[in-house]
Structure formats: C-alpha cells, structure tokens
Amino acid sequence: MDFELSEEQNLLRDSVRAMLDRVATPEYVRRCDAEPHYPYELYDAFVEIGLLRMPFPESVGGLGGSVLDFTVIAEELGRKSYDFLGAYGNCVFNGLNVLNNGTEAQRKHWLPKLLDGSIRMSISMTEPGAGSDAGAMRTSARRDGDHWVINGQKVFSTAAGAKNNVINLYARTQPEGPHQQGLSLFLVNNDTPGITLRKLDTLGRRALGTYEVFFDNVRVPADRLVGEPDKGWTYMLSGLQLERLMTTAGYCGGAQSAVDLALAYAKDRKQFGRPIGSFQSIAHMLADMQTAVDASRLLMWRAACKLARGEDALMAVSQAKLFGSEAYANIANQGMQIMGGYGYIMEFDMQRHYRDARATTITAGTSQMQRNLIAGLMGLKTK
Numbered sequence: 001m002d003f004e005l006s007e008e009q010n011l012l013r014d015s016v017r018a019m020l021d022r023v024a025t026p027e028y029v030r031r032c033d034a035e036p037h038y039p040y041e042l043y044d045a046f047v048e049i050g051l052l053r054m055p056f057p058e059s060v061g062g063l064g065g066s067v068l069d070f071t072v073i074a075e076e077l078g079r080k081s082y083d084f085l086g087a088y089g090n091c092v093f094n095g096l097n098v099l100n101n102g103t104e105a106q107r108k109h110w111l112p113k114l115l116d117g118s119i120r121m122s123i124s125m126t127e128p129g130a131g132s133d134a135g136a137m138r139t140s141a142r143r144d145g146d147h148w149v150i151n152g153q154k155v156f157s158t159a160a161g162a163k164n165n166v167i168n169l170y171a172r173t174q175p176e177g178p179h180q181q182g183l184s185l186f187l188v189n190n191d192t193p194g195i196t197l198r199k200l201d202t203l204g205r206r207a208l209g210t211y212e213v214f215f216d217n218v219r220v221p222a223d224r225l226v227g228e229p230d231k232g233w234t235y236m237l238s239g240l241q242l243e244r245l246m247t248t249a250g251y252c253g254g255a256q257s258a259v260d261l262a263l264a265y266a267k268d269r270k271q272f273g274r275p276i277g278s279f280q281s282i283a284h285m286l287a288d289m290q291t292a293v294d295a296s297r298l299l300m301w302r303a304a305c306k307l308a309r310g311e312d313a314l315m316a317v318s319q320a321k322l323f324g325s326e327a328y329a330n331i332a333n334q335g336m337q338i339m340g341g342y343g344y345i346m347e348f349d350m351q352r353h354y355r356d357a358r359a360t361t362i363t364a365g366t367s368q369m370q371r372n373l374i375a376g377l378m379g380l381k382t383k
C-alpha cells in the first residue's frame with residue numbers, strides 16, 4: 001500500500017498548478033463567478049498544454065494518461081474553482097463515452113475536434129419530471145428518413161450554452177417499454193435550428209452556467225446517434241464511475257482550498273490581542289476540517305486505484321462521492337464561521353466555496369441516492 005504520488009504524477013500536478021497560477025489568477029476566478037464568464041481563456045490553456053489529450057489513448061491523438069493522472073488533474077482544477085474542473089471534466093467524460101461506445105467513424109469525426117479545442121461537450125439528462133429518476137425522461141427522438149427529429153425539454157444542463165458546444169443528449173427512441181430501456185445518446189450542436197437555451201440564475205457554480213434546453217422539431221443526421229439505438233442507459237452507466245470520481249477529486253481540491261483560506265485567516269486575524277487560531281474552539285475546527293479533507297482524499301484514491309485496476313468501483317466511488325461532497329459543504333460552512341463577517345462579503349473567496357459546495361450533495365447523484373446505492377450494495381432494499 002503506497003500513499004504517495006509517483007514522480008510523474010508530482011510533475012503533472014506541478015505543471016497543472018503552474019498553468020493555473022498563470023491564467024486563473026484570483027481576479028480571474030472572481031470575474032468568472034461574478035460576471036459570470038465562461039472560462040474560455042483557461043480552456044485555451046488546457047488545449048495548449050495538452051490537458052484535454054491526457055486521458056485519451058494515443059490511438060485517437062491522446063497522451064494515454066491513466067485514471068490516476070486524471071484524478072490528479074481534477075483535484076488541481078477543483079482547488080481553483082469547481083467550475084474550472086467542470087469545463088474540463090464535462091468534455092473529458094463525454095468524449096470518453098464517444099470513445100468507448102461510438103462507432104469508428106464517430107471516434108474519427110468527433111475526438112480530434114474535442115482534443116484540439118474546436119468543440120466542447122456538455123451533458124443533458126435531467127428533465128423537469130426526471131431528476132434522480134433519470135430513466136423517467138420524456139424527450140423523444142423519432143426517426144424520419146436520414147434524420148432524427150427531437151422534441152422535449154432538458155433542465156440543469158451545465159455549460160450547454162458555451163461557444164461551439166455539442167450537447168450529449170439522452171432521449172427516448174422507444175416510447176413504450178421498461179423505464180430505462182429505449183433511451184439513446186445523441187450529439188447535437190447547441191446552435192442547431194429548433195434549440196432554445198435559457199440560462200438559469202443559480203446560487204453558485206455560476207461561471208459555466210446551467211441551462212434549460214428546449215427542443216422543437218430539432219433535426220439531426222442519423223449518424224448523430226452514438227453507437228447503437230436504445231443503448232443509451234448502458235452508455236450512461238458505463239461512464240458514471242469515472243464521472244463521479246472526477247467530481248469527488250474536485251470536491252477534495254475545493255475543500256483543501258477552503259481549509260487553506262480559513263487557516264491563513266485564523267493565523268492572521270487578531271482579537272483579544274491574539275490570533276483567533278490560538279483559541280481552542282477555532283483550532284479544533286481547523287483540525288477537524290483538515291482531517292475531513294484527508295479522509296475524503298483517501299476514499300477518493302481508493303476508488304481511483306480500483307478503477308485504474310479495471311475493477312468495479314461502484315461502492316468505493318459512491319462512498320467517496322458521498323463523503324467528499326458532504327465534507328466540502330461542511331468545511332465551507334465552517335470556513336465562513338472562522339472568517340466571521342468577512343467570510344460573508346463578496347471580496348473574500350470563502351462565500352464562493354460556500355455557494356459552490358452547496359451544489360455538490362445534489363449534482364451527479366444526490367447524497368440520498370448515493371446512500372440508497374451503498375445500502376443496496378450492502379444487501380438492503382431501500383425503494
């Protein structure tokens with residue numbers, strides 16, 4: 001059992017960190033959140049240093065990085081902003097889905113464009129009537145000659161409105177039949193006629209934006225259906241463990257950043273003639289916060305190592321996601337307490353962690369759904 005990063009992983013982390021320090025300055029992070037502004041400049045830097053190519057195999061122009069490399073990158077991006085990880089991760093896990101489930105022609109057409117930064121990818125599963133119960137989605141795709149015709153509505157589609165974005169859309173290709181069968185995956189450019197995007201005003205995660213997407217007789221060529229028809233549910237599940245691992249790495253990065261901010265503040269801020277960090281109640285909070293980050297990180301690495309070995313990591317990933325998200329939300333809350341009134345004003349970054357972290361127990365499967373899953377794997381029926 002080895003708890004250390006390899007020399008190559010340390011080098012990777014340092015190069016990502018250096019790129020972030022150069023591009024994602026504190027002013028840039030605040031601007032992306034406040035305006036809000038999609039981090040296009042940072043995305044260009046991902047492309048420039050080959051970050052998008054890292055998780056893809058050399059056969060499609062990638063660098064052949066491992067799950068562990070991907071985890072290192074995700075944690076570093078999450079340290080700056082969970083949305084910066086979202087900009088990267090959305091493209092990576094949707095691209096990997098095309099790699100693993102698309103046809104040869106689809107791999108050749110889409111992946112070079114994704115890796116050279118000329119397109120981005122987002123995912124649209126959730127609908128107003130289908131959240132945790134994703135299989136209940138009603139958006140439909142009907143075959144019409146050489147085309148599919150799509151009608152329906154998605155909600156909470158992160159970054160769907162970004163420039164040159166291709167929506168990875170799950171839609172129903174069989175109106176009848178069991179709940180989670182008859183779904184297919186489509187690649188739909190977000191400027192296709194018949195699509196209307198409406199950006200939602202959210203508490204946090206503001207840089208990428210999350211959108212309602214309306215499909216009104218949207219026609220796409222037949223080859224926009226990824227892989228085979230009616231296999232959407234299987235494709236969706238096939239990438240889920242990596243997606244949740246990635247989000248968990250982002251939570252660890254964000255939580256560490258919140259602890260670092262609170263610790264620096266507690267050492268600097270004086271009340272009653274001494275640093276507030278010398279009051280035991282504050283010091284113990286910080287000790288608990290760092291312990292929670294390290295526990296999240298250990299759960300995350302355990303899940304990453306299982307996935308890297310090609311094992312089924314569903315239990316380990318769900319536990320890491322559950323614990324990591326709740327830890328980040330609690331830590332950001334405690335960080336606000338340590339910073340007193342200053343934590344509550346927009347000039348300090350703790351409030352952004354507080355707002356961003358609040359979404360983590362809801363997105364990528366709520367905490368309740370993770371507990372259902374874990375309990376189910378323990379042999380308990382929770383339905």
Ligand SMILES: Cc1cc2nc3c(=O)[nH]c(=O)nc-3n(C[C@H](O)[C@H](O)[C@H](O)COP(=O)(O)OP(=O)(O)OC[C@H]3O[C@@H](n4cnc5c(N)ncnc54)[C@H](O)[C@@H]3O)c2cc1C
Pocket residue numbers: 122123124125126130131132133155156157158159202205210359362363364365366367368369372
């Ligand atoms: C910032 C943000 C970004 C998002 N990005 C995307 C995206 O890019 N693409 C996308 O497709 N979706 C995205 N989502 C949607 C997200 O995945 C859903 O919000 C999530 O799955 C929950 O669905 P819901 O909001 O409809 O809540 P519901 O499913 O209605 O749940 C409401 C409450 O009931 C609980 N609940 C529901 N069913 C059960 C059950 N069986 N047992 C116990 N408790 C239950 C839930 O845990 C929750 O507390 C995003 C959401 C947010 C907030």
